[in-house]
Ligand SMILES: [Ca+2]
């Protein structure tokens with residue numbers, strides 16, 4: 001009989017097993033570390049994109065209405081009243097929404113104007129319309145905060161002759177045919193081991209960054225035709 005009974009691991013086997021498992025643990029934790037950094041960065045990308053998309057959605061909706069006049073035979077004088085790099089104000093007729101948009105005491109009268117105002121300042125995009133309220137009760141209407149953590153906004157206007165500008169003078173406001181909107185948003189929280197070394201350039205050629213920090217940024221640009229301006 002040549003029965004060999006295995007009663008346990010030899011010291012060599014044990015050492016090899018320990019060595020292999022420690023290598024595996026090191027590899028796995030490294031992968032996990034890498035993965036958790038990547039997924040944190042991805043989370044930031046998703047939240048910035050969501051924020052930018054909701055801003056762009058509202059801007060598109062409003063700009064499509066800019067200049068709208070339900071009865072062009074009786075002009076209400078709608079359109080842009082200001083068109084600058086970081087802000088714009090425009091009007092349109094809103095005489096069927098059950099709201100006294102111009103605050104004159106009569107609701108939905110002929111040629112009743114709604115005024116919408118966009119302003120970018122202090123890393124925030126503000127939007128004001130007739131529904132904005134005096135939220136801090138100081139007697140002055142406060143614009144609504146549309147988005148925080150915004151690095152830059154650019155309104156780039158294309159006129160009927162094809163020329164483009166980030167600042168349209170009063171005499172040319174009725175010649176605006178489209179607005180190219182660019183919004184550079186930043187994540188609310190930073191991402192571990194991420195470095196934003198990108199330089200962001202808007203359609204007018206303005207540059208932002210590289211910021212060289214660990215916040216995730218995205219630049220979203222879209223062009224909206226102002227089909228109601230004429
Ligand atoms: Ca109305």
Ligand SMILES: [Ca+2]
Pocket residue numbers: 100101102103104105106107108109112
């Ligand atoms: Ca009114």
Ligand SMILES: [Ca+2]
Pocket residue numbers: 133134135136137138139140141142
């Ligand atoms: Ca106020």
